[in-house]
Amino acid sequence: AQSVTQPDIHITVSEGASLELRCNYSYGATPYLFWYVQSPGQGLQLLLKYFSGDTLVQGIKGFEAEFKRSQSSFNLRKPSVHWSDAAEYFCAGGLSGGNEKLTFGTGTRLTIIP
Amino acid sequence: AAGVIQSPRHLIKEKRETATLKCYPIPRHDTVYWYQQGPGQDPQFLISFYEKMQSDKGSIPDRFSAQQFSDYHSELNMSSLELGDSALYFCASSPTFGNQETQYFGPGTRLLVL
Numbered sequence: 001a002q003s004v005t006q007p008d009i010h011i012t013v014s015e016g017a018s019l020e021l022r023c024n025y026s027y028g029a030t031p032y033l034f035w036y037v038q039s040p041g042q043g044l045q046l047l048l049k050y051f052s053g054d055t056l057v058q059g060i061k062g063f064e065a066e067f068k069r070s071q072s073s074f075n076l077r078k079p080s081v082h083w084s085d086a087a088e089y090f091c092a093g094g095l096s097g098g099n100e101k102l103t104f105g106t107g108t109r110l111t112i113i114p
Numbered sequence: 115a116a117g118v119i120q121s122p123r124h125l126i127k128e129k130r131e132t133a134t135l136k137c138y139p140i141p142r143h144d145t146v147y148w149y150q151q152g153p154g155q156d157p158q159f160l161i162s163f164y165e166k167m168q169s170d171k172g173s174i175p176d177r178f179s180a181q182q183f184s185d186y187h188s189e190l191n192m193s194s195l196e197l198g199d200s201a202l203y204f205c206a207s208s209p210t211f212g213n214q215e216t217q218y219f220g221p222g223t224r225l226l227v228l
Contacts, residue, residue: 032215044219099145104156
């Protein structure tokens with residue numbers, strides 16, 4: 001069965017520090033991978049996506065993610081976090097072909113401390 | 115840019131009542147997806163439609179039904195509501211051409227069943 005795993009339930013980072021959120025996937029073939037961010041009581045905003053090609057993808061708000069096939073990972077990174085980055089982050093995967101449902105990880109809650 | 119529209123944004127119902135949630139996809143998006151996010155949970159896929167036909171079905175209770183109309187908007191009908199149906203219901207849409215795998219989420223409808 002397809003699955004997406006986010007090992008870290010909660011991460012606390014100091015403002016200005018670097019960030020890495022982990023995501024692992026288990027699919028029969030390489031899935032399409034996404035990172036979404038959800039602020040409290042809000043919807044899901046797409047940060048970035050990986051389909052194929054360059055394994056380092058750039059997203060909005062200064063985020064990037066690296067696809068590593070050998071590790072079945074798609075970790076999200078940001079060199080310097082801002083207080084406004086505090087939110088819930090979801091990694092999601094979907095099969096290729098279009099119109100496929102997304103399978104989400106359980107999310108990582110990011111807290112930023114001054 | 116136009117986004118996915120969901121209405122209502124908030125809904126309070128009593129047990130055993132019915133509810134109808136509406137979703138208006140981004141223009142030129144012909145695929146609609148419904149997800150349910152329980153408190154502190156990740157979004158779970160319910161059902162999807164492509165060109166007004168059901169394309170996939172997830173963990174959607176038999177008490178729920180949905181359809182997509184000729185203008186591509188979709189409605190999720192929920193009957194005999196239970197306390198456990200209290201959740202945030204997201205609609206997402208994906209485009210007809212290009213980036214068909216990318217789902218854009220609406221702000222969600224928060225349903226509270228009392």
